[in-house]
Amino acid sequence: MLEKTELAKAKKRGLKIIVGGPGAWQLRLRTKFVDDHGIDCIIDGEAEKVVGKIFRTAVEGGELPKFYEVSAKESPSLDEIPEIRNPSINGLIEVGRGCCRGCQFCSVTLRPLRWYPYEKIEKELKVNVDAGIKYAILHAEDVLLYGSKTVLPDREKVLKLHMLCKHYVEALSWSHTSMAAVASAPELVEEIAELIISDKQEWWGTEIGIETGSPELAKKVMPAKVRPFKPEQWPEVVKTAAGIMTDNNLVPACTLITGLPQETEDDVIKTIELIDDLKDFKSLIVPLFFVPLGKLKDKDWFTMEQMSNLQMELLIKCLRHDIYWAKVIMKSYFQGTWYSRILSFLYWLFVKIVERKAKSVYNIPLKTETHSVEAKT
Ligand code: SF4
DSSP, X not given: OTTOHHHHHHHHTTXXXXXXXXXXXXXXXXXXXXXXXXXOEEEESOOTTTHHHHHHHHHTTOOOOSEEEOOGGGSOOGGGSOOOSSOOGGXXXXXXXXXXXXXXXXXXXXXXXXXXXXXXXXXXXXXXXXXXXXXXXXXXXXXXXXXXXXXXXXXXXXXXXXXXXXXXXXXXXESEEOHHHHHHOHHHHHHHHHHHOBTTBSOEEEEEEEEOSOHHHHHHHOGGGSTTXXXXXXXXXXXXXXXXXXXXXXXXXXXXXXXXXXXXXXXXXXXXXXXXXXXXXXXXXXXXXXXXXXXXXXXOOOOGGGOXXXXXXXHHHHHHHHXXXXXXHXXXXXXXXXXXXXXHHHHHHHHHHXXXXXXXXXXXXXXXXXXXXXXXX
């Protein structure tokens, strides 16, 4: 969009380009891209209370800040967050903002925790349903903690939320949850699965952070992510949560971080061991390099050039895991749609290309482990 000639012409007539959204922080470090594409202002954070004054400045021809970081004080209260007026992308329904866990590498945790009331959620569901959307992805940093003021799920509130949603939509998924919340509430996850799983939906998905397999590193950078458990228990918490998710057809995309400033070789070895233990866990595991955010925003990025052999081994383990499970997951992913065969084939082809490239270019053998489920396409 930024490279369209129409945009370049409008720019000459005085158009201002203001960018926001969850990935906007990346542009702070891409100054050349920002200059080349004529971006006037980047807003990082929840913009409800600041976007008005920035737009006014733009319209009045005033000087815009190149990068506006929304402070915690400027975060909107529940009453200041407007409801959607048009259907949301992928049926996304926000049920809360903020997170109480305080991981050092995360900026979300710097903002206050707010859970939306049922009335607000219902209004947004209606907007989507009226537009013909028959599914919803509940969005919060930890959907299982909906309505809770602690790190333990509030059973009544979470069940009520799911019953409300199921009244409006046929299929339901979560944007995010946490290993600790899942591990702390196996019966609740089972009750939710009973509400969600039906002849219209045989599994549901979420994104979930593993981050590390090292209790020592967990203690240093994310002690509250482990609660109500102790950091020493972290690998066991992850494995317990994985078992609960498997039993209840909850299929997650898990994230890992390597290259944290505090990470040692021993931490990487422990993460590799944990990934080994998760090989039968139906999931995708996505390794990420550390990026300076949250309380660690003054640290340096971790780059590919800094990668050790151990970190490379960790990435290869994840690649093996993902290639194997992607083939299994994609079989049910598009089920029930007229285009399922076409898309499954295209995704299968994509995974095959990745597999071939890993073997031929990087000499990574990928079929070395046996699993309890066989991946056939
Ligand atoms: S649990 Fe997730 S959202 Fe909360 S602070 Fe940690 S990384 Fe951020």
